[in-house]
Every structure is written in C-alpha cells, then in structure tokens.
Amino acid sequence: MTQRTLAEINAKIQAKQAVVWTVAELKVRVKEWGTARCTRTVDVITTGTFEPMEASGAMLNLGQTDPPIKLQRCWLDGVPAYTGFGAVDVVIGASQICEEEGTERGGGHVIAALIAGDTVTLKALGQSTDCYPRTTLETRIRKDTINQFYLYNPRNLYQNFIVGVNGGDRTLYTYLGPLLPQLGNAVYACTGALSPLLNDPDLRCVGIGTKVFLGGGVGYIAWEGTQHFPLQKRLPNRVPIGPAATVALIGDAQQMQSRWVRGCFFKHYGSSLYLGVGVPFPVLDEQVITACAVQDKDIVVPVMDFAIPRRVRPSFGLVSYAQLKSGRITINGTQVRTAPLASIAWSMEVAEILKSWIEQGEFTLTEPVAPLPTERVFLAQDGLE
Template identity: 25%
Template sequence: MEKTIHSIKEKIEKGEAQIFTAQQIKKMLRNGEKISIDDVDIITTATCGIMSGTAAIMHFKVAEPGKFKKAKKVYLNGVPAFPGPCPNENLGLIDLILYGTSKSIENPDYGGGFLLKDILKRKEIEVIIKADNKTIKTGLTLDEIKTAKIIGTRMAYKNYMAFVNPGKEPIPSIFNPIPMEGSFKGLSFSGCGELNPIQNDPKMRTIKATSPILLNGALGMIIGEGTRSTPEKPNLMIAANIHEMDPYYLGGFKTAAGPEIFNTIAIPIPILNKEILNNILIMNHQIPLPVADIRDRSIIDQTNYEVAWTGDERPSYHPQRCADCEKCLVAERCPTFAFKNGLNPRKCFGCGMCANSCPNNVFEMKTGKVTLHLDGESIEVPIVCRQSDIKRAKKLAKELKYRIESCEFPIR
C-alpha cells in the first residue's frame, strides 16, 4: 500500500490524520507495539545542536540619505559583519551578512549566536558603521530591521561524532566549552540520535529541496543539500525569516576555541510507503556514534546513541550546597551563560558542564559514560559535554505536530 501527499492532506483537513512525534513512535516501539503503514501518516522529527554554518542576511536603515556613500565595516554589539553585497550608495541603508560564529572585538566570549538571540529578544543593538573616513553610531531593534533571514549553509547533519583527547595536554576546540583534558578524562558529542530528521529519512525520500520545515520555530524551507554533504553524511541548506523565530531555540554556545551558535530544526516525514515506514523504526542503539581523536578527528572507536543519551536531560540544582567560591567554575564554564546567581532554565542547554565542574555538587546530572576498546584495553570515559539538546528538539517536534494538526503548516 502506498499513500500520496494529497490523500494525507485530505485526512489532515478532516482531522483524521495519524500524526506522531518521533519521540512517540520510539516509545511505542520500546513498548513492543507493532507499527504498520495504516497506523501513521506523518511523524515530526527534530534536532538541536551546534551548527557552525549559520549566517544571517539583514537590511536596515543606518542614517539619512547622503550621510555616507558606502559602508566599509559594520559592527553589531561589537560583532563584525560583512557589508554587502549591495552597496546602497548614498542611501543611508546597509545590507550585510553576519556569521553565527563571528566573535566580538570587545568580548571574546560573545559572538553571532549570542547577538542573534539578543536581536530576537528585541533588545536594542548598537550598530557602528565605518564609511568615508567617518564613524556612524546608532541603535536599533528587530522591528527596525526590515529584512532579516537566516541561511544555514550546513545544518541538520544525519547525527555527528564524539570526541576525546588521548594526548596529555589539554586541547582547545569548538567541541568543548573548556580545553578538553587529556588522557581520556572526558567525551563530548553531538547529535539527537533517533529523533534526528535525516536519520529517519536517510535516503531523503521526503526531505528534499523546497520541503517546508521549522527553523527555530519559524516556517522555513530546505534550499537543497548543504556544504560538505555526502550520501554517507548528508546535511541540509535551510532558510527562514528571523522575525518569526523563537529565541528559545537559537543562541550562542561558548567553546574553548570561541563562540559558536546552536539552532533547532523540525521536519515532518509523510509516511508514503513501507520503505519510509521502515526507516522511521530506527532506534538509538542502532545508530552508530563514531568516537574521534580531537587532535586530528581520526576515528579511534565507536559507540551508539543509546549509550550517549542514557541519563538526564537537565541538571538538578541544589543552591543550599553552594560554598560561594571566589571563582565559580560553573559561571565561568557554562556555554550559554545559564548560571548567574541562580540557574536560568530558559538558557540551560542540558550540556552537563555544570555537573562536571562544581566541586560541591550544587548541580547533579547523570550524563553517562562510554567504554572505548583500544589496543585490547577497555577505557571508561565520562560524557562531560553534550553539544546537542534533546529537550529543545522534542519541544519543537511537538510544536510542529500541533501546527500540522491545526492546518497551520503546509505539507507538500
């Protein structure tokens, strides 16, 4: 039996479509339920994690016409962007491209991801333009930015990798908030496992160019395959309107090698035939997670996402245990600045860094361990950092399910 998009859309309009989140489907499978093509019409998948290939394209007014001829440099809250490509000569306007990984010239821990979250929260942003041997300063909010779109050049990988440091010296890297300690002291990883969109449609039968998606809560579109995409490791190029995004799903992530950016993406998969159905039945224990040497990214062993995602999604917080240390390691290391005189749950990413840093166990969180087998020896390595957030992914998948059921999201 095969279905068509048209028949599924008719069922949605009648309120008869069987729509599930990926989380619901996996729970059914764990409970021993059998799932047939008649049982499900659409599943909503999602992922959240560091996505370095994030850029924003913006256009806004800086000054009155004639104030400057052409912008040479531009800074937003100290974060450099790139003027152009349109020159807007003598118009007092600017087009720019902002990298999500750009770093502030004033604060090395602040970058494009943190800036975009501040813009989405409608905070006033300081704009500095260098043009015609003059400096122009102004402030603006999102409502004054007429065009604001995110273009993701490389997003939603079909899961990713884990990293360890087999050497002796700490290694600064984008894959950990602090320099990764040597001698296998800790492991960091990315990927939402069985919830991941492409993992549930590995041959991309339904996930393809022009498919509608949610990017940070905004209706967006897949442009095509992203940079460095291969049949073995596919990823997507995606675009969406910043004005429609929810700041909860996007933000900065501080690493030992500079600020990064995280995004959250949800994609529906219509179940049109048995091949697509069989693909969505994949579970975490069936999904390999390669473990690489952080020094050169060479693969040294392999685990799976069942091992990686065993544990808590968020830390438990025990403020009464706080010893008011002169130097708070949690505040210093938290990659999303979620801890400052208390834990901000909206900012928390569930990475586990707090629980692996506080000497007084103010934060407790089970993040699990991975056993590596190297040269005939077994090495147990604690997971010290998650660079993907399964909680945000689950939330956006649920939101997408609701929008489809409410006929607020196009299926095509």
C-alpha cells in the same frame, strides 16, 4: 501496501484529521504494532533537534540613511559583519567573534538578541561615492526597525557526526567544548535516533523546498548544505557511520522565538548558535516507517582523538548512540564519561510543537521542488603544491 500522496495528507491536515506522531512515539509503537499497521495509521511523523549549529547566519537590510551610505565595514555589538552584498545589506555569521578583547560574545549572540527583540548597536564605515556620500554611521537597531531579517544557514542538520575525546596530556578547547586529557570525557553533538536526517537516511522525505520548524518559526530547506557528503560509508540499515548529508536552511527571523535561538560561547574556541529545528516526514509508504523505526543501538558514530591535530584524526573505533546515552563508553579498556551537546528533552519538545501545529491545521507539508544530491563527493583542501 499502503500508499499516500502528499495532497491527500495535506487535505487531512487542513481538515484537522491527520494522525501525527513524533518520531519517539513511532519508535515505541512500531515495536508493538509492526510497520504495516503503523503505516496504515499515521500520516505524518515529526522529528526535532536542539543543538549548536555554528554554520548559521543572518541577513539584514538596514534601510537607507539620509544622505545615503554604502557600507564598507560594519560591526553589530562589536561583532564584525560582512557588507559586500549591497549598500545597506549586512550578513553576520553565528561563529564570528567580537573584536573587543576578553568578550565571550559573537554573532550567535547578536542574532539571538535581535530575535528576542533586544536593541543592538551598529557602527559602520562607508565608501564615499557620488551616489553614496555618507562615510560613517552609528545607531541602534531592533528587528522592528530594519527591513528584511532572515536566517540563512549554509550547514545545518548533520546526518550523524563524531564523538570527540582527548588522548593527550592537556585539556583541549574545541567546537565540542573542553575535552579533558587522558580520555577524561567524550562529547557528542548528535541526538542519535531522534535526529531528523538519521530517520531519513536516503533523503526520500526531504528536498529543496521542504518546509520545517526553524527557531520557533517556519523555514525551508534552501539547498544542500556545505560539506554535504551523502556518499559516507553506511550500515546495512542505510545509516551513515559518520558525518554525511547536510542541508542549508532559510527562514524569517522576525517570526522566530528567542527560546529556540540562543547564542553560546565555547571557551577558548568561539561563538555558536543553539537552534531548534524540526522536520516533518509524510508517511507515503511503509519504507518511511521502516527508516524512522531505527533505534540508538542501530546507529554508530566514530570516536575521534582531538589530541592529534590533523584533518583525519586517529579513531578509537565506533560506538552506538545507545552506549553514548548510557553515560559511559569503553575506550581501550577505560570507562569514559559521555555528555551530549544537544538537549534531548528540548529536541523532543521541538517535535511535539511541530506535531501540534500540524494537528491544528496550522502547518501543511510541501513537495520538494528538487531532490538533494545523493552522489556528492567530499573534497579536501591542501593548497598549491
């Protein structure tokens, strides 16, 4: 049985001798060669996704003014930012919307604009103190006129998700986009068998400290993500049947590329952030290959009716990603058109770029400093009785 260490793989990467496949390439070759030969051959498998990730945000340090200011309220291009971390530290969330009426713009657009090198207006009110006497600030900032500018995303890379449909009689505007009445469409967000964590169902290859492709630059898994739910029900192949594990990601936004970080707006819902994320898996043993060989037909996802406004919505059952990617699914005898929010082509390109970085010796792998929890329960919030 083939066994490798991360140190051995990194030595091959640094010598530009590592064999690297994207997960799409692996899925083809494992059918031809089998898992044993693939395990002997490949050193690293790269995965990628490009999809909206609204649980993302950015931390900015503006630098101090003269006279000094302690920010109390702040707006970036009209989008409220949070100021409660220090005198001139600002946090902006991707899903925070602009306060200017009729503006389809939010925090995701501000983050994307800064990464692109654009200028953003800043307006702020200060709390007057003896050490921070200034009370107002209006200026314009760019990423090269501020100190720290990094993404901190508390929930990315959902390990599976849901399919949204609408069994009601009017169009619903949701975080999946418009859902047409009377089962007029079905929308899904996950890339299925290409999705990073669906190829590592038991989180053997990733952990706190894992280095990743984040927005065209380098990032790291900082912690478990919010709503991390590894105890989700699973198929015999260990793939979850609904939303399961998540990760929190962090990375230097100064090094990111505007192509892979894009603001977006869902009509009558709000703003979000399209983000490219790629995760490399070291092939330490055959189990890694077995997990990454999973196919779209072997991964199922629940179809949820958004016409019922409850935390636990009625389900029309489970469908496979092979069915979703065919363009139509059948619900109660009705053919329903399907559409992905994620870009399959761009997700594959993320994996290809990460593959090239590793092949060129520019990106080595990191040993997690701690595992992600595998026993975390999911708690609901119903308020005080």
